[in-house]
Amino acid sequence: MKKIPGTLFHLGISSSKDDKFLLNVQYRDQLVYERTGLIKEAITNEVQFFFESKNLSIPRNRIDWIVNEELSNVSSTNDESFIESTVTDLLGEFQRKPTEEMKKIILIGLSNAGKTCIYERVFGGKKPYELLNSAATKGISYNEYKVGSITKPMIWDLGGQQQYLDEYHGVLRSNIFRKASILLYVIDVTDTDRFEDAREELEWSVNQIISFNPEAMINVFFHKIDLVHDEDALAAYLKKFLSQNISHKITFHSTSIFGQSLFSAWSEIIREISPKTTFINSILNSLKNHKDVKDAVLLEKSTGLACGSTLDIKDEDIAVGMLSLLIVTINKVIREMKLHNFKEFKLKTDANYVLIYDVTQDLLLIIILTSANLSSESILEIEEIGIEVSKQIRNLWIE
DSSP states (O other), X not given: OEEOTTSSEEEEEEEOSTTOEEEEEEETTEEXXXXXXXXXXXXXXHHHHHHHHTTOOOOHHHHHHHHHHHHHTOOHHHHHHHHHHHHHHHHHHHHTXXXXXXEEEEEEESTTSOHHHHHHHHTSOOOGXXXXXXXXXXXXXXXXXXXXXXXXEXXXXXXXXXXXXXXXXXXXXXXXXXXXXXXXXXXETTOGGGHHHHHHHHHHHHHHHHHHOTXXXXXXXXXXXGGOSSHHHHHXXXXXXXXXXXXXXXXXXXEOSSSSHHHHHHHHHHHHHOTTHHHHHHHHHHHHTSTTEEEEEEEETTTOOEEEEOSOHHHHHHHHHHHHHHHXXXXXXXXXXXXXXXXXXXXXXXXXXXXXXXXXSSEEEEEEESOSOOOHHHHHHHHHHHHHHHHHHHHHHTO
């Protein structure tokens, strides 16, 4: 990317197909303009048109110099070989894993949708402010998430720049979508000018994954939803707009790097692909059947994802988020006071009584009681049940 002297804009040019080029302009590291399929001779005019539309006057000779500098660095061959070698490496890694242990997730969307930030927020433990200047994914990145033996998603994060999308549509198509269990498509709900492009790319992606796996699950994230005034109205519109030509079931999630919506959405996805979810939820629901138990949650320590839950979906965002925050606070106190890892923890408020059990090095069992005013005998009974349930989950987890 070349900085435009005297401005905060950066200009980038990369090769596309048939000797055409992709032009993109960034402002403060955010993509603000993108054009594809340009011939070399048209690039300078396109750049000048963009700046004129912004009421900025940039001398043409300066634009010519920057464009020529960028063109000299363009190498279609290098980009293609980079992506192809990456896919080859990923396929080799995936094929070495036992099929029953691995679930391949395709994370895809247009450029600047926030795909990498989503992954880093949930699995990388980064705070929102740490993600403000995240770099765009070059080609494809691979991440493997491990926790116990409940599930091991292999996440393929596909860069959304146009030159990469061109490659995915070409010879790499079958290698990318083969053996994939989940398509996770991310759309930037603030990028209204590209809704049509996002819909077309979603339709293509769904067709590809379904052709290889008719049972694949399709999830769509309405990302950056916190920046929209009427979230419900936009979500309703996008559901209808995006699914109009798709007959396969789509699960929609409204998400943001702020708050807990991402964690709730990922919790739901992880539970869907886990072979042990049914058994874990059965154990938790049996626990909830106790007259003094309101809800039970199995929480993964490092991410705060709910691997099992009796909470209603509408309540899970807030509840899981608050429980995760509670666990982080407890662990911080334990570290600062140089205590050993806790095995049990009790928290009483004016309205609730919460019991927390250390199940494994990865998991915590959280039991929320119906009242804070239960008798000591009732609480003791539930504590004993909690210990027994922890053993059941531990045995299931390590099988």
